[in-house]
Amino acid sequence: MKISKLLLGIVLASLLLFVTACGSDSTSTEETPADEEVDAEEGTEELSATDYEVWVADQGTNEIHIIDGATHEIVETIDFNDVGEKPHMLVFDEEGDYAYVANMGSGTVSVIRAEDRTVLTTLETGEGAHAAIPSPDGERVLVANVPARSLSDISVDKENEEFVVERELDLSAVEALQDEEEFPNQNPICLAFTADSSKAYVTLGGGGLVVVDVETFEVIQSFGKSQVGAHGCGTILSPDGKHMFANSGSTELAEYYVFDTETDELIYTGETGGTDAHGVRITKDGKHLWMVNRVTDDAAIIDVETFEVVDTVDFVGDAPDLVTFSPDGSLFYVTLRGPEPATGTHDMAGETPGVSIIDVESKEKIDLIELTGDPHGIDLRIVQE
CATH class of the missing domain: 1.20.5 (Single alpha-helices involved in coiled-coils or other helix-helix interfaces)
Incomplete structure (x- = not known):
């Protein structure tokens, strides 16, 4: 047992x-x-964390500043004194490989290879080169030469890194623009392409806007100053490609316009609620367009479907100019003009030259990256995603 x-x-x-x-x-x-x-x-x-750089053209000091997106510190500066005078607007191509810089003081466009900061070439385009905008298909860059009253067409061969000025459109000779009352001048200011790169919408300094057929390089539609006001620089395509937004601004005006990109008809005109409309950018979710007003130092938030102003940012900084969003859409970067503007048609001086940072959710200014000259052009490049 x-x-x-x-x-x-x-x-x-x-x-x-x-x-x-x-x-x-x-x-x-x-x-x-x-x-x-x-x-x-x-x-x-870790892998999805996005590293990015904010590039700023300071036309007052002839410098391109590169700002780290994480620290908001200037990590590199490209001296443009021997490259081009008054670097005005800076725009990256779709991939962020090349920055195109319009040098307004020297009438040239410089191409910077972004990865190693090398200036590959500087091309003569025309007096007062104001905006050099790459096409979505990456095959060309159109340049608005203000006092020259012309558009330059630069062909792009990325594989061989060749950039050549191939064509010029003399807007002063366009028959449709000869009415002096409707077109006080034919100075091109800013432009944007349609999604298929076949057309470009170009604002005119004295008022008005033209639509250019890119293949034929001819004006196919025009609007006088009675329809589109002067000094517009807010051309931007809607996310669905169906509408082109533009604006106009002065010490008395801040209007914006919407065009049907299929018919090239003006279908909407609105007011920002501020004064001197200028820089624009569409939010990451594609629902809203933010448009700053240089005189009133604020921004209108526009619904891209209804075209109406649905909200405002009360203060974005003193004398705001051009803008961009962070890749995640949480921050809004705004260049602020200096006390001695290097370019301009009317009073746009500011006391705090630099880059203002706005928190998108709260719509409040949270920081200022101080610069010393006259910051103007700004764009963002994703380094790693």
Whole structure:
């Protein structure tokens, strides 16, 4: 009997150890994937973190400043004194490989390879080169030369890094623009392409706007100053490609316009609620257009579907000019003009030259990156995604 009880005890103990061991294995098997999942998520967050740079053209000091998106510190400055005078607007191509800089003081356009900050070439385009805008297909850059009253067409060969001025459109010779009352001058100011790169909408300094057929390089539609006001620089395509926005601004005016890109008809005219409308950008979610007003130092928030102003940013900084959003859409960067503007048609001086940073959610200014000259052009380049 004693032996039987002893054997029974040994069997029960063995069974208990076996069950305990199985339970431990089961628990271990369930916990391990959970731990691995946490690690995987952490790794994914690391890989999806976006590094970016904000590039700013300071036409007052002839410099291009490169700002780190994470620290908001200037990490590099490109001296433009021997490159081009008064770098005015700076725009990246779709991939962020090349920056096109319009040098208003020297009538040239410089091409910078973004990765190593090398100025590849500087091309003569026309007096007062104001805006050099790359097409969505990457095949060309159109340049608005203000006092020259012309558009230059630069062909782009990325593979061989060749950039050549191939054509010029003399707007002063366009028959449709000869009405002096409707077109006081034919100075091109800013422009934007349609989604298929086939057309460009170009604002005119004295008032008005023209639509250019890119293939034929001819004006196919025109609007006089009675329809589109002077000094417009807010041309931007809607996310769906169906509408082109433009604006006009002065010390008395801040209007914006919407065109149907299929018919090239003006379908909407609105007021920002401020004075001197200028820089524009569309939010990351594609729902709203933010448009700054240089005189009143604020911004209108416009619904891209209804075309109506739905909100405002009360203060974006003193003398705001051009703008861009951070890749995640949480921050709004605004260049602020200096006390001695290097270019301009009317009073647009500011006391705090630099880059203002607005928190998009709160719509409040949260920081200022101080500069010393007359900041103007601004664009963003994603370094790693």
